[in-house]
Amino acid sequence: MILCNFADMKRRKFILDSALLTAGAAVSAHLPVMGAVRHVSSPGIRLEWENFTARMKYTFTISGSSRTSTPIVLTRITWNGETGYGEASMPPYLGESHESVDLFLKKVREDVLPRFDDPFRLDAILRETDDIAEGNNAAKASVDIALHDLVGKLLGQPWWRIWGYSPENTPCTCYTIGYDESDDIVRQKTAEASGSRFLKVKLGQGDARDRRMIRLIREVCPRTPLFIDANQGWKDRVYASEMAGWLAEQGAVLIEQPMARDDIEGNGYVTSRSPIPVVADESCRRLKDIRNIYGAFDAINIKLMKCTGLREGHEMVTLAHSLGMDTMIGCMTETSVAISAAAQLSPKMRWADLDGNILISNDPFSGMKLVDGRITLGMLPGIGVSDRLYGSVQDNCAQ
Amino acid sequence: MILCNFADMKRRKFILDSALLTAGAAVSAHLPVMGAVRHVSSPGIRLEWENFTARMKYTFTISGSSRTSTPIVLTRITWNGETGYGEASMPPYLGESHESVDLFLKKVREDVLPRFDDPFRLDAILRETDDIAEGNNAAKASVDIALHDLVGKLLGQPWWRIWGYSPENTPCTCYTIGYDESDDIVRQKTAEASGSRFLKVKLGQGDARDRRMIRLIREVCPRTPLFIDANQGWKDRVYASEMAGWLAEQGAVLIEQPMARDDIEGNGYVTSRSPIPVVADESCRRLKDIRNIYGAFDAINIKLMKCTGLREGHEMVTLAHSLGMDTMIGCMTETSVAISAAAQLSPKMRWADLDGNILISNDPFSGMKLVDGRITLGMLPGIGVSDRLYGSVQDNCAQ
Numbered sequence: 091m092i093l094c095n096f097a098d099m100k101r102r103k104f105i106l107d108s109a110l111l112t113a114g115a116a117v118s119a120h121l122p123v124m125g126a127v128r129h130v131s132s133p134g135i136r137l138e139w140e141n142f143t144a145r146m147k148y149t150f151t152i153s154g155s156s157r158t159s160t161p162i163v164l165t166r167i168t169w170n171g172e173t174g175y176g177e178a179s180m181p182p183y184l185g186e187s188h189e190s191v192d193l194f195l196k197k198v199r200e201d202v203l204p205r206f207d208d209p210f211r212l213d214a215i216l217r218e219t220d221d222i223a224e225g226n227n228a229a230k231a232s233v234d235i236a237l238h239d240l241v242g243k244l245l246g247q248p249w250w251r252i253w254g255y256s257p258e259n260t261p262c263t264c265y266t267i268g269y270d271e272s273d274d275i276v277r278q279k280t281a282e283a284s285g286s287r288f289l290k291v292k293l294g295q296g297d298a299r300d301r302r303m304i305r306l307i308r309e310v311c312p313r314t315p316l317f318i319d320a321n322q323g324w325k326d327r328v329y330a331s332e333m334a335g336w337l338a339e340q341g342a343v344l345i346e347q348p349m350a351r352d353d354i355e356g357n358g359y360v361t362s363r364s365p366i367p368v369v370a371d372e373s374c375r376r377l378k379d380i381r382n383i384y385g386a387f388d389a390i391n392i393k394l395m396k397c398t399g400l401r402e403g404h405e406m407v408t409l410a411h412s413l414g415m416d417t418m419i420g421c422m423t424e425t426s427v428a429i430s431a432a433a434q435l436s437p438k439m440r441w442a443d444l445d446g447n448i449l450i451s452n453d454p455f456s457g458m459k460l461v462d463g464r465i466t467l468g469m470l471p472g473i474g475v476s477d478r479l480y481g482s483v484q485d486n487c488a489q
Numbered sequence: 490m491i492l493c494n495f496a497d498m499k500r501r502k503f504i505l506d507s508a509l510l511t512a513g514a515a516v517s518a519h520l521p522v523m524g525a526v527r528h529v530s531s532p533g534i535r536l537e538w539e540n541f542t543a544r545m546k547y548t549f550t551i552s553g554s555s556r557t558s559t560p561i562v563l564t565r566i567t568w569n570g571e572t573g574y575g576e577a578s579m580p581p582y583l584g585e586s587h588e589s590v591d592l593f594l595k596k597v598r599e600d601v602l603p604r605f606d607d608p609f610r611l612d613a614i615l616r617e618t619d620d621i622a623e624g625n626n627a628a629k630a631s632v633d634i635a636l637h638d639l640v641g642k643l644l645g646q647p648w649w650r651i652w653g654y655s656p657e658n659t660p661c662t663c664y665t666i667g668y669d670e671s672d673d674i675v676r677q678k679t680a681e682a683s684g685s686r687f688l689k690v691k692l693g694q695g696d697a698r699d700r701r702m703i704r705l706i707r708e709v710c711p712r713t714p715l716f717i718d719a720n721q722g723w724k725d726r727v728y729a730s731e732m733a734g735w736l737a738e739q740g741a742v743l744i745e746q747p748m749a750r751d752d753i754e755g756n757g758y759v760t761s762r763s764p765i766p767v768v769a770d771e772s773c774r775r776l777k778d779i780r781n782i783y784g785a786f787d788a789i790n791i792k793l794m795k796c797t798g799l800r801e802g803h804e805m806v807t808l809a810h811s812l813g814m815d816t817m818i819g820c821m822t823e824t825s826v827a828i829s830a831a832a833q834l835s836p837k838m839r840w841a842d843l844d845g846n847i848l849i850s851n852d853p854f855s856g857m858k859l860v861d862g863r864i865t866l867g868m869l870p871g872i873g874v875s876d877r878l879y880g881s882v883q884d885n886c887a888q
Contacts, residue, residue, distance in 0.1 A: 212653030245644050252651065254611030377811055401653070408807045412776055
């Protein structure tokens with residue numbers, strides 16, 4: 091496959107620049123006390139980014155929309171010769187876009203970063219980034235992830251280790267079967283995912299279609315436990331409660347977001363009657379939402395693109411567990427940058443839905459690996475990614 | 490002053506051993522990839538400890554007890570040539586002692602640490618330490634603090650920096666005026682503390698005595714804001730509420746623990762009527778207590794010896810702030826080891842009571858410094874202490 095179109099060339103340059111900067115700094119970086127941060131020179135904290143379009147292997151349909159690609163912005167933050175990578179993923183129904191992220195990151199670059207000379211100041215930098223404007227959560231996450239990658243590299247450790255987690259406690263991820271009109275496509279997707287430990291099924295298309303999806307999947311994979319994602323698709327709480335019972339009989343082990351985001355009482359009704367845990371997704375985007383939904387859900391789904399990144403995500407784990415709630419780590423359609431960042435939190439998660447990078451065909455990075463469906467965490471520092479394209483694009487260009 | 494008695498000699502050896510081990514490892518530690526942890530050899534995680542008695546500058550009286558010294562256990566954890574220091578402080582009324590800590594640490598050494606070869610596994614090591622037995626919170630903290638000091642040193646950074654805090658946000662500490670029968674001693678203590686930004690007053694000795702303390706202090710320091718610590722000393726909620734009003738008029742800015750620990754409703758009654766914030770101390774020892782007292786207090790006082798150390802203390806900050814509660818960092822009578830560890834959390838605190846090391850005359854370490862009453866955080870890695878005795882005992886021995 092020839093990948094050398096214009097976008098790939100730009101991306102290659104982006105990653106090459108980072109690699110050269112990092113390599114160039116490696117020698118001088120060894121001079122000061124080992125393990126200490128190297129104040130070789132202080133060029134300030136530099137933020138750069140470029141647009142990227144993730145191409146999806148299948149048309150992706152959830153309650154209300156379909157698409158074949160997802161707009162993404164790849165960020166990098168450079169300081170004293172070390173570079174951290176970040177990412178914003180913008181599924182269109184969430185309201186962010188290449189343009190909105192570009193606008194937001196310009197404000198971070200011009201209004202926030204010049205007032206800091208130390209990327210370790212995560213608390214203040216990310217609070218000021220958050221204060222620029224409401225929303226823009228994916229744009230905020232792209233700054234948070236790049237800073238964490240950078241600081242983790244400066245500390246010489248992956249974040250799971252800095253946080254003191256046990257990597258053997260990572261969960262197995264599910265593999266998502268998106269809704270499709272065609273029975274054959276559903277069967278084909280299910281067959282392709284049949285090695286997975288958990289299948290995630292997107293429902294909320296209406297009773298007949300929802301039940302047909304489950305039966306088609308059960309034809310191909312009779313016993314794999316199911317994560318059900320209703321995506322707010324059920325409008326009646328009594329119906330939703332009955333579906334929860336029926337789905338449990340079909341081998342579902344959890345249900346995400348049965349009712350509308352703001353219908354906390356309706357979701358609570360379903361939770362109190364469901365034989366399996368009910369997980370808040372759209373109802374719980376950020377830390378402050380947990381108080382509102384406490385009691386109405388058994389668990390929360392933490393996604394970096396919702397919660398503005400690893401710092402707030404890490405706090406959400408603490409808060410949820412303190413309140414006796416379970417946690418799940420989720421994702422949008424994302425490259426290995428955001429997926430690997432999210433994986434750093436996974437040892438504290440009961441469930442994981444981190445298949446975003448598997449569902450795209452042009453991931454420019456490599457990072458978190460699945461072994462027999464289980465998330466594995468390596469010793470690569472920061473968020474644990476390497477820039478695979480740096481090699482593979484060169485190889486492809488030679489053809 | 491000649492310090493070379495038997496206890497000091499033992500302590501000197503304890504610290505010398507650590508210094509030599511650390512120095513010996515420094516050369517080989519540079520060989521592997523910079524910033525990475527050095528698996529030069531794996532001798533396991535070694536825990537050692539010794540008894541220490543902190544001598545107090547003044548007889549210390551709070552509601553219910555008086556004393557002139559505090560039993561302490563100093564711990565050190567060594568791994569691959571790096572050493573972290575920790576401490577357990579055992580004010581007698583809390584039920585721990587040299588003997589109970591010794592017994593507990595033996596279990597940590599024999600039952601927990603042999604199953605780990607990596608001190609970064611804070612989550613698992615500290616959970617298993619916690620599971621050994623109920624209580625023993627100071628003993629648990631001595632393990633937590635030493636592990637944090639060790640891991641911070643391995644990362645080459647102080648914990649305030651690893652946590653991403655802004656050191657310019659540290660609060661000013663108060664200086665504690667203990668209760669005394671003698672008016673002259675109270676005046677003398679107050680005069681000595683007159684440069685402090687905040688004075689902390691221990692009340693709960695009865696109405697007449699409590700009001701006399703405040704008036705004596707106000708004779709010497711008419712305007713310094715007061716932290717009031719009732720130490721559960723008030724038995725009647727209506728009286729406590731009236732005192733809160735009177736104390737606010739005298740320039741008090743907060744009241745700790747007006748009513749008995751388990752009288753959540755009584756404390757809530759006072760909080761709802763107090764013109765100044767009411768802070769939970771004895772009512773909130775650990776993370777799990779925050780849920781119980783939520784709504785009954787405005788804030789919590791986090792002390793490492795109550796909450797088992799920095800890991801849980803850090804989580805308590807997240808939980809309290811998520812619930813809209815303020816936080817204060819407190820201490821027992823402690824050396825610079827536990828005080829400096831607590832100071833790492835201080836940038837997230839509204840108030841601080843970290844004068845434990847100032848109130849003792851034989852602190853064997855140096856660490857957190859106060860500048861014009863404000864906590865200052867340096868770049869020493871880990872918990873930020875140096876073993877001052879290593880030099881000073883040698884000097885004293887030469888006399």
